[in-house]
Amino acid sequence: MELSEIVIQTLNGISYGLLLFLLAAGLSLIFGLMGIINLAHGSYYTLGAYVGLVIIQMTGNFFVGLMGAAVVLALLGIVMERFFFRKLYKRELDQVLLTFGFAYLFMDINKWIWGGVPRSLPKPTFLEGSISILGEAFPIYRFGIIVIGLGIAVLLWLFLEKTRTGVIIRAGVDDKEMVSGLGINIKLYFSGIFALGAFLAAIGGVIGGPIIGAYPGLDFEILVLALAVVVVGGLGTLKGAFWGSLLIGFAETFGKAIFPDFAMFTIYVTMALILIFKPSGLLGKEES
Numbered sequence: 001m002e003l004s005e006i007v008i009q010t011l012n013g014i015s016y017g018l019l020l021f022l023l024a025a026g027l028s029l030i031f032g033l034m035g036i037i038n039l040a041h042g043s044y045y046t047l048g049a050y051v052g053l054v055i056i057q058m059t060g061n062f063f064v065g066l067m068g069a070a071v072v073l074a075l076l077g078i079v080m081e082r083f084f085f086r087k088l089y090k091r092e093l094d095q096v097l098l099t100f101g102f103a104y105l106f107m108d109i110n111k112w113i114w115g116g117v118p119r120s121l122p123k124p125t126f127l128e129g130s131i132s133i134l135g136e137a138f139p140i141y142r143f144g145i146i147v148i149g150l151g152i153a154v155l156l157w158l159f160l161e162k163t164r165t166g167v168i169i170r171a172g173v174d175d176k177e178m179v180s181g182l183g184i185n186i187k188l189y190f191s192g193i194f195a196l197g198a199f200l201a202a203i204g205g206v207i208g209g210p211i212i213g214a215y216p217g218l219d220f221e222i223l224v225l226a227l228a229v230v231v232v233g234g235l236g237t238l239k240g241a242f243w244g245s246l247l248i249g250f251a252e253t254f255g256k257a258i259f260p261d262f263a264m265f266t267i268y269v270t271m272a273l274i275l276i277f278k279p280s281g282l283l284g285k286e287e288s
Helices: 003-034 041-059 062-088 092-114 140-162 164-174 176-181 186-212 218-233 238-258 260-277
Strands: 130-133 136-139
Touching: 003 041, 003 130, 003 136, 003 140, 003 186, 003 218, 003 238, 041 062, 041 092, 041 186, 041 218, 062 092, 062 186, 092 218, 130 140, 136 140, 140 164, 140 186, 140 238, 164 176, 164 186, 218 238, 218 260, 238 260
Parallel strands: none
Antiparallel strands: 130 136
């Protein structure tokens, strides 16, 4: 590969990795704090893209669609946690069956409302076009994804590291019983984390819409990548989700560029190597 192509693919990998981070961060925290195996998390991404498309078409404003879809999916996340998942803590098989069912339900709803034709979301006008990097064209919109992804990553880090709520969440990841014993209503924080995960997934769906689009089956495709990120980065750690997302993003991007017919193979190889040398993930805690 030439230098210009390496630079372009590196930027593509960063933008794609940060898109995965928006999906995987919430999934990792839900896993770590609540022990919920939510196989419908990819549906939040796809449903967010569709809802965002509808709002953008109604308002003509990309960012109204972005926030509108995120709020709608956050509310959906609260409802699902409160009425379905709260009774299934520590019942992993029941969680898998229920969330798998929800994933298929949402997929059918998407087909029923929007049909089976792939949809593409419009880009904000000021992010259209491309710039030249070493003689190669690179879309301005992908730079926008990088800026938004990094901004959200910093805000999440500040929230978890510098606020009382973040301290409680991190303590809950380490020892839920201890936090509950201090008189803290951990169930309220569970709902908040579930809503935050759905909120971030919807943002990822809308932001990724102009590039990836929205189509039947996207929810399961993106879920596989998000689970790979969680495995590689480690459960319940924001930093692990961040670096795991970038690693999987690079593996996916360079895999498609170098081995077009074996792109997914590069992801599985990356995941296998991490699990061999660091079974708990890059930044996950070893079980004692």
